[in-house]
Amino acid sequence: MSGYQMLDPSTLVVLITGATSGIGAATARRFVLAGAKVIATGRRADRLIALRDELGPNLLPLEVDVRDNEAFVAAIAGLPPAFAGINIVFANAGLALGLDPAHKASLKDWEDMVDTNIKGLLYTVRAVLPGMVERGAGHVVFTGSVAGDYAYPGGNAYGGTKAFVKQFALNLQADLLGTPVRVTNIEPGMVETEFSLVRFHGDAGKSDSVYNGVEALTGEDIAEQIFFCCTVPRHVNINSLQVFPVAQSFAGFKVAR
Template sequence: MSALDPKTLTVVVTGATSGIGAATVRRFASAGSKVVAMGRREDRLQALAQEFPNLVLPVVLDVRDYAATEAAFAALPDAFKGYNVLCANAGLALGLEPAQEAKIEDWQTMIDTNITGLAYTVRAGLPGMVARKEGHVVFTGSVAGDYPYPGGNVYGGTKAFVKQFALNVWADVVGTGVRVTNIEPGLTETEFSVVRFRGDEAKADKVYEGTAPMTGEDIAEQVFFAATLPRHVVVLRIQAMANQQSFSPFSIKR
């Protein structure tokens, strides 16, 4: 069977205002898919909608609010209500301090967004696809869910949750017509590190210095690939790294 026609897809993307989310919106919309772009920054959502008239619907939403998330899905207009791809992408990293020095408010924000907000998104968006017997949940995980690194502590823990949650959702929906994929990027240059270092662009640039990192567009291409495969094919995990990245070496203190 051939790949799915992207013009038959209606895609919901959370965290759509920057990085992987914005690139995913553009990748699908440029192929003719209808896209619901969800995020907190209205100006950026409106810019995406103007870039793709009639294809991108901007929805201002903080996924950490379940009532608002549920209401946003319920209020989708008819042209977008039959979404068949849900990209649960909203997430962030804050700080790189060791666990004993990390700010508890940073930990709480990561847990609230990367775990709670993601769970809210899936719980609000999944039932409609199951009822329609057609859909695909695409999670944005991270190689940090498998490979620990100093300062990754709670961020890595949240991405380990994403990995296992995705697999468990697949165990629940198998046979319903809904597919599940966890996209697990490695070194990717977006606003990710700028956010992690609270707007310190010089510090963020140091993360990628001397490397050729992946881009948001590289990851969006992986999302697009998984979502347009024939419906009898499920890619459960895509783990990709920049070509200059590998696993952490053992740390031995003497």
């Protein structure tokens, strides 16, 4: 469209949780290289420092665990002025643990997924959202998953947490009607990151087997979709965006015989 004006990335201050690898790190790179300021959070300080060394002073590393609400709130309250006016929050921190059926799954794995994928996400949004509403500009972006829509064996608690993300995003939009704050849920299919390595508790053989013979999505693929959703004009809200690699589909129903 002739004259269509996307948002100027240099006006954006982006908070990204789970920025030490994968989609989070790729999204940090995409925004900083476009001129935005990025607050990159995570638990692995060495990776955050390496990201700052790579990208320069427009990236602020912030070592904090999203599961610790008090620490997270304090970290946000202590941001330097140049990074304090957050107008995009990308609640990306999350993980899958295990692929056992529910009757064999680890309860500890379930609890860790709930603590990070649900509670950590809630803490992130609650710490940042009031400021966005007060300043009259903002965008909340989630890393959901196709697992929040489509069930698969072993997806039990992980799929449940991503279904929560999907519904929370919709309810958040309902609450924010009448404000200029946008909400987007990004729902990737298979993305080749550290996701499976974490799911299989560091078993590289099992992790590699997930991606063998498949051209999966990359963190950069998803970062590009996030960047687009966040830079369309402010009157446009992309509610959700589901992204599969061409090699993946949800089709057919299994029958036990």
